[in-house]
Amino acid sequence: MSQYTPPLRDMQFVLHEVLKVEEAFKTMPAHAELDVDTINAVLEEGGKFASEVLFPLNREGDEIGCTLDPQTHAVTTPPGFAEAYRQFVDGGWAALSCDPEYGGQGLPVTLNQAFYEMLNSANQAWTMYPGLTHGAYDALHAHGTPEQKATYLPKLTSGEWTGTMCLTEPHAGTDLGLLRSKAEPQGDGTYRITGEKIFISSGEHDMAENIIHLVLARLPDAPAGSRGISLFIVPKFHVNADGSLGERNGIYCGAIEHKMGIHGNSTCQMVLDGAVGTLVGEPHKGLAAMFVMMNAARLGVGMQSLGLTEVAYQNAAAYAKDRTQSRALSGAKAKDKAADPIIVHPDVRKMLLTARAYAEGGRALGMQVALLIDEAQNAPDEATRRDAEATVALLTPIVKAFLTDNGWLATSHCMQVFGGHGFIREWGMEQYVRDNRINMIYEGTNTIQSLDLLGRKVLGDQGAQLKKFGAQIQQFAMANMQDARMQEFLLPLADLGEKVTKLTAEVGMKAMSNPEEVGAAAVDYLRVVGHLVFAYLWARMARVALDKADSGDRFYAAKLFTARFYFAKLLPETASLIRSARAGVEPLMAMEEDWF
Amino acid sequence: MSQYTPPLRDMQFVLHEVLKVEEAFKTMPAHAELDVDTINAVLEEGGKFASEVLFPLNREGDEIGCTLDPQTHAVTTPPGFAEAYRQFVDGGWAALSCDPEYGGQGLPVTLNQAFYEMLNSANQAWTMYPGLTHGAYDALHAHGTPEQKATYLPKLTSGEWTGTMCLTEPHAGTDLGLLRSKAEPQGDGTYRITGEKIFISSGEHDMAENIIHLVLARLPDAPAGSRGISLFIVPKFHVNADGSLGERNGIYCGAIEHKMGIHGNSTCQMVLDGAVGTLVGEPHKGLAAMFVMMNAARLGVGMQSLGLTEVAYQNAAAYAKDRTQSRALSGAKAKDKAADPIIVHPDVRKMLLTARAYAEGGRALGMQVALLIDEAQNAPDEATRRDAEATVALLTPIVKAFLTDNGWLATSHCMQVFGGHGFIREWGMEQYVRDNRINMIYEGTNTIQSLDLLGRKVLGDQGAQLKKFGAQIQQFAMANMQDARMQEFLLPLADLGEKVTKLTAEVGMKAMSNPEEVGAAAVDYLRVVGHLVFAYLWARMARVALDKADSGDRFYAAKLFTARFYFAKLLPETASLIRSARAGVEPLMAMEEDWF
CATH class of the missing domain: 1.10.540.10 (Acyl-CoA dehydrogenase/oxidase, N-terminal domain)
Incomplete structure (x- = not known):
């Protein structure tokens, strides 16, 4: 349907x-x-x-x-x-x-x-x-070593084999330093790995002939905590020297989870019972190696919510144009019908435009970050590569957390447009809400993303990378300020830029006397910076749309209206977020633990 | 669990x-x-x-x-x-x-x-x-007529029989004026009713021996629209003169819906195939009679989300005290353990306190409105009764929409506290989110509630009832302003009160030239007024807690901290809402319908 x-x-x-x-x-x-x-x-x-x-x-x-x-x-x-x-x-x-x-x-x-x-x-x-x-x-x-690459990469490239990341254990989720899976060296360059992993997406299935698990475990001499974690390749089936599949390895699915959403993906408890694996990278440095995968995954999660926001929007817009119910407050519009299509109602439009502005803004951000990754990998000069990489690092937690939170708001709005039908499974809208919900949790909860942004990516370098990004925004603003039609976008953008600078300095100062201030402000802060990035991208999109205003192509007119909607109705969220962030840690920490 | x-x-x-x-x-x-x-x-x-x-x-x-x-x-x-x-x-x-x-x-x-x-x-x-x-x-x-009351009320009172409200039809949800079910008079004081109803909660079940359906349908001479709807009693089993059950009536469940949540309730498509019923109240005035039930239901829906907010909070708080993961940013707290309980993290507390402040504020509001209903029914003088009734009418859409939206935020936060476990059905947290989702839709969507508040209850009487409520707040503020400890609550309360007055006037003025302005502002407006009501109730609760500050009872200290949290971290939402409301209708209506 x-x-x-x-x-x-x-x-x-x-x-x-x-x-x-x-x-x-x-x-x-x-x-x-x-x-x-x-x-x-x-x-x-x-x-x-x-x-x-x-x-x-x-x-x-x-x-x-x-x-x-x-x-x-x-x-x-x-x-x-x-x-x-x-x-x-x-x-x-x-x-x-x-x-x-x-x-x-x-x-x-x-x-x-x-x-x-x-x-x-x-x-x-x-x-x-x-x-x-x-x-x-x-x-x-x-x-990977050259040998590992030769063995596994062609099959992962073709997709004949699939991959997983086996990180989480029952007692070790956000805090991977607590994980207990053990890897015993066998003296032949391989390791026997024993342990239990949970929440392993795509952990077992019938879609490919082999599954290559990337598993975090501890070597016998590993230091405690996150500096004692190593990364291993553990294939479901061993791979013979000629590339053919050998015996079944000692890793199997003990149970699959029953979840709120993404039912089509097998979320597995994986048991490693002396499974044989090989080490990836250096001993005890598995977390760093895994972060290559995790950063890619975080951007991927942002794309998941972008995808859901888009499809939810499309369906809600179609429904709102089709479903007739009540009359417009200003009088009947579809006089030949018993009622008007519900898209005449301002709040229905507000819900639709919220999803649309988040989808189109999210798409611009997702593509922008991907282009920076291409630059980081392929730009001829190292300075450009390094710059691009640093910007990707800054934007990754925003893509993950801002886009998935927006996806939650947007899919819920789109479901609401359907009224009671939105709650019925058959219509498919509630599935988008349920599927999106995991995106705010996995690959580092959105709180973890916010700590990564504020604590590591911003305060960790005294705001240097953020300033660079801000300079880029300023440059764009300066270049377009002469055009009076751009001021409705550039003035609030500049205003928000200044507020972010102030907020960053204020939280940074407070954090010097109490590090918990970072944790108190981080989630609000990430959404504020997310809006700054969106406002910048929406201003750039508006610029293009204005240049094409005379083209007669309604695409550009619609783009401009959506930009205006974003600035008028969504960007104001920053006012509350900044107030909440500035209210600091005291209102959160005053209560005794056991009074909760 | x-x-x-x-x-x-x-x-x-x-x-x-x-x-x-x-x-x-x-x-x-x-x-x-x-x-x-x-x-x-x-x-x-x-x-x-x-x-x-x-x-x-x-x-x-x-x-x-x-x-x-x-x-x-x-x-x-x-x-x-x-x-x-x-x-x-x-x-x-x-x-x-x-x-x-x-x-x-x-x-x-x-x-x-x-x-x-x-x-x-x-x-x-x-x-x-x-x-x-x-x-x-x-x-x-x-x-009901005396006869209807005598026949049905004792059994509904005891609960031996259950009841339903059969309003919605496939093409008539929000807009009941479109409904088509027909009632043909039989000449003996009864009617034969034919039609199809959907989304009938508790429509059919095995819990009671009879089900009394209240059904909206049209008489043959009914005017079109919502002024041609009559209300009928249609029992599942006919009731004999001696009160015993007679034959099965022609109303049955054709299908049950598969829904996002509230799976334990049977949401039925009800087929009326010449079912025999009796008229309740006057012909064509069924909607007014049904509104008695609907207003009660709206308050009931608010209580549903209050209940879910409370239970979600309790579980999330327990989990946050039990689950150990990572260390506090300011250094280890539970030094005897490998990690700290996650309640040490400011954002975990923020999520918990959000749920708590919404639960406790919602409880105060729910009980306040219930007490006003008791007054409206039982106060000895008519003026008090009428005043109480008018305040209940004003607050009903707020209880329904504000509490259910808060329930959505709160249950989602509480689920997030569980990390990946929150997404797993076994833990029960995601059910609260799913169950709560319907509360924002049924008994009049939250958008409908907001139009009821702003259009009918506020602008409909030129703000008279809202002013009365505001005067009550002012009186409380004046009486407590001398106490310096109350100023942290009373100053923002007074400030918000003024802003609501201004916003109401502004939207009212704009609506005179364009009625769509009401639709554009209403949802934001309801949340602003919801916060005004909550701020007032939280200030009153803080007043009591301050008076008991020396009692040594930690209940009062916790109440005070929660009040402060509410004012510091949740009330600021009004800043954004007011901006969005003031941005008006233009950003919503500029886009052509077929460009969506």
Whole structure:
């Protein structure tokens, strides 16, 4: 009953008109040849795969979910999932942005990011299988030995094998330093790993012939805490020297979790019973290696919520135009009908526009960060690469937390547009809300993201990187201030920029006498900076739209209205957030623990 | 795995110390004899029923849900539901605040309200069966003929029979004026009713021997729209002259909905196939009669979210004290453990305190409104009764929308405290989020509530009733301004009061030239006024707590800290809401319909 149309026009707008990715790619030897037509063709085909193959499986995937056979430890994924995955592999989609050395197509991360937005709109639960595989690919590409790379990367690139990240244990979630899984060296370069992992997404399934688990565990001589954690490759099936599959390894799914959402993804308790693995990177430095995967995953989670926001918006907008109920407060609009379509009501529009502004802003941010990753990997000069990497590091917690919180607000609004029907499973809207809910939790809760942003990325370098980003905003503002039509965007942007500077300094000062001030302000702070980033991107989008105002293309007029809506109705949230952040830690810590 | 302890201490605080209900009851002939001990004893017993009988059924009710036998049209409720209902009836709980003339216990609505908060904490889905019954009781009590009352009220009072409200049809939800069900007079004083109703809560079940449906339908000569709707009693089984049950009536459950939450309640499509009914009240005036039930239901929905907020808070607080993970930013607190309990982290406390402040504020508001209903029904002089009724009318949309939106924020926060475990069904936290979600939709969506508040209750009388309420706040502020310790509460309260006055005037002015301005501002406006009401109640609670500051009872210290938290961290939301409301209708209406 639900529908999804890949937002190709808006993606093209962001890529070609706002970010001008072709110009950026021209400076990167690896992508210099890439032209607009190729990019658009890839996205169009990718959109077809998402909307025609994955999207029809989404509702049933939610209803049927995954099942475990306790005898064989085999997990059956929902109907059609395995077949869709075969098509994904056959179509070469897994290899899109992978290294040609291992069989990849070598296309930019930016393209893969846009593709993943569509996959997530169509079916978040399904998309996690290849999504985690890509993360495992990234981690091994960065930290694997040549032998490990040769063994595993071609199969992860093609997608014939999938990957997981095995981090969490029952008593060790946010605090991985507490984990207990043990790795005993066997003297032959391999390790026997024993332990229990929980919440392992895509941990076991019937979609690929092998699963490559990246497992965190402790060596016998490991120091306590997070500096004693090593990373291991633990394949489900051993891999023979000729690349064929050998015996079953001692890692299996003990149970699958019953969850609020993403039912189509198998969330597994994984038992490691002397499973044999090999070390990735250096002993005790597994967390750093895993962070390659985790940072990619955090951006991926942001794309999950972006995808859900987009598809929820599309369905709510269609419903609001179709459903007739009551009359407009200013008098009947559809006089030939018994009632007006509910889109005439201002608050219905407010809910829709909230989702739309968050989707389009999120898309601009997601693509921008992906382009920076391409620069970080491919820019010819090191300074540019390092700059890009630092900006990615700054923006990653914002992509993860701001986009997933926005997704929660947006999917809930879109469900509300449906009234009572929104609560009925058949309509599909409530699934978007449920699926989105995990995005605020996994890969580091949104509170953890906010501490990463404020504590590490901002205060950790005395605000230097944030200032650089602020300078970029100022430069844009200065360059456009002469245009009177831009002032409605630039004035609030500049105002918010100043407020962020002040707030940062204030929290930084307070934190010197009490480090808990960081924890008290961080969540509010992240949303404020998220809005600063969005306001900047919306101003840039408005700039392009204004330049095309005379084109007669209603796309630009709609873009401009959405920008105005964002500034008028969503940006004001910062006023409250700043007040709450400034209220500091005292109102939170005054209460005794046992009075709660 | 979940837990629930009835918040008796806090209820007693609100009833006896803040609202001083006994003093109010003394002025009402019907309740003049009621003393503190009786009130507390009833609540204590009620709490036991909720926590010991209903609460253990809640998780399984969610997992198993209701099932329909398509052959017999019979609905089976989850295990234990029918037996718990029998205990409820046997214990006389259904009759608590009902009219002694029909077998009721004649206790105040205030007591019933507090009781229902606990029932909803324990099991919202179950509580809807007696909850709707009580609504049907109210409507018949107000509008039934003496014969109808004699036939139905004793059985609804005892709870032996349950009730429903059959309003919604597939094409008529918010806009009941569109409904099509037809009632044909039979010439013998009865009517044959034909039509299809959807979303009928408790529409069919196995918990009582008869179900009394209150059905909206059109008479043959009915004018179009909402002025042509009449209200009918349609019993599942006909009732013989001697009160015994007769034949099955032509109303049956055609299907049950599969929903996001409240799985334990049977949400039915009801088919009326020439079902025989009798008219309640006057022809074509059914909507007014039904509004008696709907207003009660709206307050009841607020209590549902209050209940969920409370139970979610209790579980999240317990988890936060128990779960150890990471160290406090200011250094280890639980040095004997490998990590600190997560309650040391400021943002965990912020999430907990948000739920707590919304629960305690919601309780004060819920009890206050219930006391006003008791006054409206029982105060000896008519002026007091009418005043009380007008204040209830003003506050009803706030109870419904503000408490349910707060419940959404609070249950989501409490789930977040659990990290990944929050997403797992077994822990029970995600159920509270799902169950709460319907509360924002049914009995008039929260947007409808906001239009009722701003359009009808405030602008509809040129703000007269709101001013009366404001005068009450001012009086309290004046009386306490001398106490320097109260200024931290009274200054922001006064400030917000002024802002509400200005905002009301501004929106009222704008609405004169464009009625859509009401729709554009209403949702923000309701939350602003909701905070004004909460700030007033929190200031009153702080007043009591300050007076007891030297008592050594930590309850009062905790109350004061929670009040301060509310003013420091939640009230600031009004800054953004006011800005958004003032931004007006233009940013919402500029976009063409087909550009969405």
